[in-house]
Amino acid sequence: MRFSGFRVIKEALTGHKGWKPLWRNPEPQASYDIVIVGGGGHGLATAYYLAKTFGKARIAVLEKGWLGSGNIGRNTTIIRSNYMLPGNEPFYEFSMKLWENLEQEFNFNAMVSQRGILNLLHTDAQRDAFRRRGNAMLLAGADAELLDQAGVRAMYPWLNFDNARFPIKGGLLQRRAGTARHDGVAWGYARGADERGVDLIQNCEVTGFRIENGRVRGVETSRGYIAAGKVGVAVAGSSGRVMEKAGMRLPIESHVLQAFVSEGLKPTIPGVITFGAGHFYVSQSDKGGLVFGGDIDGYNSYAQRGNIPVIEDVAEGGMALMPMIGRARLLRVWGGIMDMSMDGSPFIDRTPVEGLYLNAGWCYGGFKATPASGYSFAHLIATDTPHDTARAYRLDRFRRGYAIDEKGMGAQPNLH
Amino acid sequence: MLIPHPLLGLRDAQEFTYLGDARLIDRPNGMAENAAEAFHDYVYLRDNPAGVHRELWFHEQGDRSWLIVTRDTTTHEILGAELARDVALTRRGALSEGGAQA
Numbered sequence: 001m002r003f004s005g006f007r008v009i010k011e012a013l014t015g016h017k018g019w020k021p022l023w024r025n026p027e028p029q030a031s032y033d034i035v036i037v038g039g040g041g042h043g044l045a046t047a048y049y050l051a052k053t054f055g056k057a058r059i060a061v062l063e064k065g066w067l068g069s070g071n072i073g074r075n076t077t078i079i080r081s082n083y084m085l086p087g088n089e090p091f092y093e094f095s096m097k098l099w100e101n102l103e104q105e106f107n108f109n110a111m112v113s114q115r116g117i118l119n120l121l122h123t124d125a126q127r128d129a130f131r132r133r134g135n136a137m138l139l140a141g142a143d144a145e146l147l148d149q150a151g152v153r154a155m156y157p158w159l160n161f162d163n164a165r166f167p168i169k170g171g172l173l174q175r176r177a178g179t180a181r182h183d184g185v186a187w188g189y190a191r192g193a194d195e196r197g198v199d200l201i202q203n204c205e206v207t208g209f210r211i212e213n214g215r216v217r218g219v220e221t222s223r224g225y226i227a228a229g230k231v232g233v234a235v236a237g238s239s240g241r242v243m244e245k246a247g248m249r250l251p252i253e254s255h256v257l258q259a260f261v262s263e264g265l266k267p268t269i270p271g272v273i274t275f276g277a278g279h280f281y282v283s284q285s286d287k288g289g290l291v292f293g294g295d296i297d298g299y300n301s302y303a304q305r306g307n308i309p310v311i312e313d314v315a316e317g318g319m320a321l322m323p324m325i326g327r328a329r330l331l332r333v334w335g336g337i338m339d340m341s342m343d344g345s346p347f348i349d350r351t352p353v354e355g356l357y358l359n360a361g362w363c364y365g366g367f368k369a370t371p372a373s374g375y376s377f378a379h380l381i382a383t384d385t386p387h388d389t390a391r392a393y394r395l396d397r398f399r400r401g402y403a404i405d406e407k408g409m410g411a412q413p414n415l416h
Numbered sequence: 417m418l419i420p421h422p423l424l425g426l427r428d429a430q431e432f433t434y435l436g437d438a439r440l441i442d443r444p445n446g447m448a449e450n451a452a453e454a455f456h457d458y459v460y461l462r463d464n465p466a467g468v469h470r471e472l473w474f475h476e477q478g479d480r481s482w483l484i485v486t487r488d489t490t491t492h493e494i495l496g497a498e499l500a501r502d503v504a505l506t507r508r509g510a511l512s513e514g515g516a517q518a
Contacts, residue, residue: 240464249461253436254489299434302466302490307417309430342460398460411459414434 003107022187023067023194028201031227032060034381035219037206037242038235039063041072041182041367042359044189044200045374046234046381048106051196053375054382059198060228062221064205068186071237074304074336075367076259076291078272078283080117080177081142084133087392087404088345089140094389095372096142096176102371108188111181111286116271118147118155118173120321122166126277130172137174145173156273163320166277179272179283185370209246215354216246232357232381234373237337239360241302246353250360251342251398253413256301256335257293257364258310262328264288273321280317282325290328292318296338296364298414305335338364344416345404348376348386348393357381358395363416419485420497424478431477437462438470438484441504466490472500 001020011018034050036043039061050056063069079099081092103110121127127146134144148170149161161168194200201223208220209231218227235242240252265288274281282292294314297306311333318325341347341361346369348359359377362369376387386393392404398411409415417429444454469489475481482500487493 238466240462241466244463249457249463251460251462253462253464254466299429299487300436300464300469300471300489301492303492307429307492399456413436 003109022191023200026199026201028060028062028204028221028223028226029199031218032199033058033229034060035226035228035231036061037219037231037233038070039067039190039200039202040070040234040236041068041186041189041370042236042362042373042377043232043234044068044186044193045370046232046359046377047193047198047200048189048196049375049378050382051193051198054378056382057197059193060226061193061198061200062204062206062219062226063200063202066202067190067200068183070235071336071338071366072182072186072370074259074334075182076281076283076293077179077182077285077367078117078177078281079112079180079368080174080272081140081368082117082119082133082137082144082172082174082177083406084136085404085406087402088406089136089142091372091376091389091393092369093137093140093142094375095369098371098375099180099368100176102180102185102188106188106192108184108191109181110184110188112178113180113286114176114178115283116173116175117177117274118152118171118271119274119276120152120168120171122169122277127170134172143174143176145175147171147173155271156269158322158324159273160321160323166275166320177272179285182367189374206242207245209353209356211246211353211356214352216356228355230355230357230381232359232377234359234377236339236360236362236366238302239339239358243351243358243360246351246356248351251395251411252339252361253300254302255296255298255338255340255414256303256306257296257338258306258314258333258335259291259293260311260314260330261285261332262290262292262325263331265290265328275317275321278317278320280314280321282318282322289331290325296340296414297335302337303335304337306333338362340413340416342398342411342413343403343405344407344409346373346393347395348373348380348390349395350380350384351395417492417494419473419483419494421475421478421481421483422497422499423481427475427478429473431475432473432483433476435472435474438472438500438503439463440472441484441500468495473497
């Protein structure tokens with residue numbers, strides 16, 4: 001079933017009787033060539049690219065709850081490639097390029113909107129740092145523009161430019177960045193994978209790994225044992241808890257990050273604005289709600305909800321940046337669980353167990369990485385070699401002294 | 417969250433800075449044969465349990481003591497708090513007693 005404008009009109013004229021469910025709901029088979037643990041954005045994208053690009057068959061995705069019930073359904077929908085370090089920026093730019101063709105690629109409306117992201121700066125030192133970052137982005141094939149205060153004022157005249165502590169002096173703009181409909185991304189990949197014969201098995205929790213002579217043989221699940229030639233784990237947020245079942249300790253702590261949506265307002269914010277100094281960022285959804293957030297709560301958590309002090313902190317950041325936000329009512333607050341890694345960068349790598357692969361450690365930046373993460377993880381599982389842009393995401397990089405510490409915070413996960 | 421400080425009573429968690437897993441007080445022996453490997457595990461690897469977690473909180477806005485707080489990471493319920501100093505000293509005492517017996 002292909003989606004098109006013609007199809008929408010035809011269905012409208014015939015009482016919408018032709019729409020079908022987007023995927024099957026199959027029973028698990030006794031064995032598969034490849035089992036992906038985790039039916040979120042990254043897991044579904046991995047299965048999609050395994051089937052489509054790498055021509056693999058007999059693939060299953062095992063999901064504890066329902067598809068897309070984790071962080072793919074809980075994030076603030078921002079896509080961007082404004083990183084700096086050589087281990088990161090080519091990967092995120094690869095992801096950005098995949099975003100740009102995603103909807104044509106899987107024939108599903110993911111509402112990818114390149115509305116631009118603006119990182120505000122307040123000091124000369126910050127301008128130097130942003131200029132360096134912008135140059136690093138350009139070198140990796142991304143786009144970046146350094147705006148002066150007049151440039152920012154032309155885009156967002158209502159910002160509080162004269163804040164006593166953080167007056168706005170300019171910003172780093174990436175015009176190709178923007179937002180995407182997070183659930184649509186999961187559904188598009190799920191539908192595309194299902195069409196190519198991938199079994200998407202929901203309500204199927206992996207409770208253990210069967211490992212013999214250092215090689216993975218399959219997974220124990222709440223719906224029985226499933227044999228597998230290869231197993232890929234993409235369960236960010238719960239990576240520590242799942243990999244413990246394979247006897248591994250990870251360079252990861254799980255933390256809670258909160259996100260916020262206001263009531264629907266008339267169009268106010270055309271792009272995404274980040275106010276790093278005030279621990280606040282904001283965009284406006286197509287429904288009109290202001291979507292915003294700030295820092296992680298800062299303590300280990302699996303609770304999928306945070307506490308009041310961070311809500312207060314985020315609200316203060318919002319008021320400092322755009323005082324008019326004080327007139328908007330907060331509609332919803334929720335939390336998601338982040339794999340906070342020791343250097344703020346992710347892992348896409350083999351594990352010491354043969355046939356067991358890990359995709360984890362996305363901190364609070366996993367959504368934008370979804371296409372490239374799925375593609376690179378599929379590349380690794382299919383060919384046993386890392387994708388060119390994901391070579392730095394090794395699990396043993398701390399042992400070898402190759403941390404990818406974008407913020408220079410050291411091995412303190414709650415500071416990344 | 418309110419942390420039951422052993423000396424000061426219930427204090428708002430906002431007065432504290434969070435460090436992480438309480439196993440960080442068990443610093444490996446830097447002179448040991450396997451020191452590089454032990455320090456890698458000490459600095460970079462975590463148990464990261466879903467459930468009861470013992471963790472270090474620093475009372476930065478208070479009496480500047482380090483606490484070991486026992487907390488449930490699935491509910492945020494705080495189950496207890498001890499002075500990290502007491503825990504470390506008790507452990508050292510136990511170790512030297514064990515050493516004397518051996």
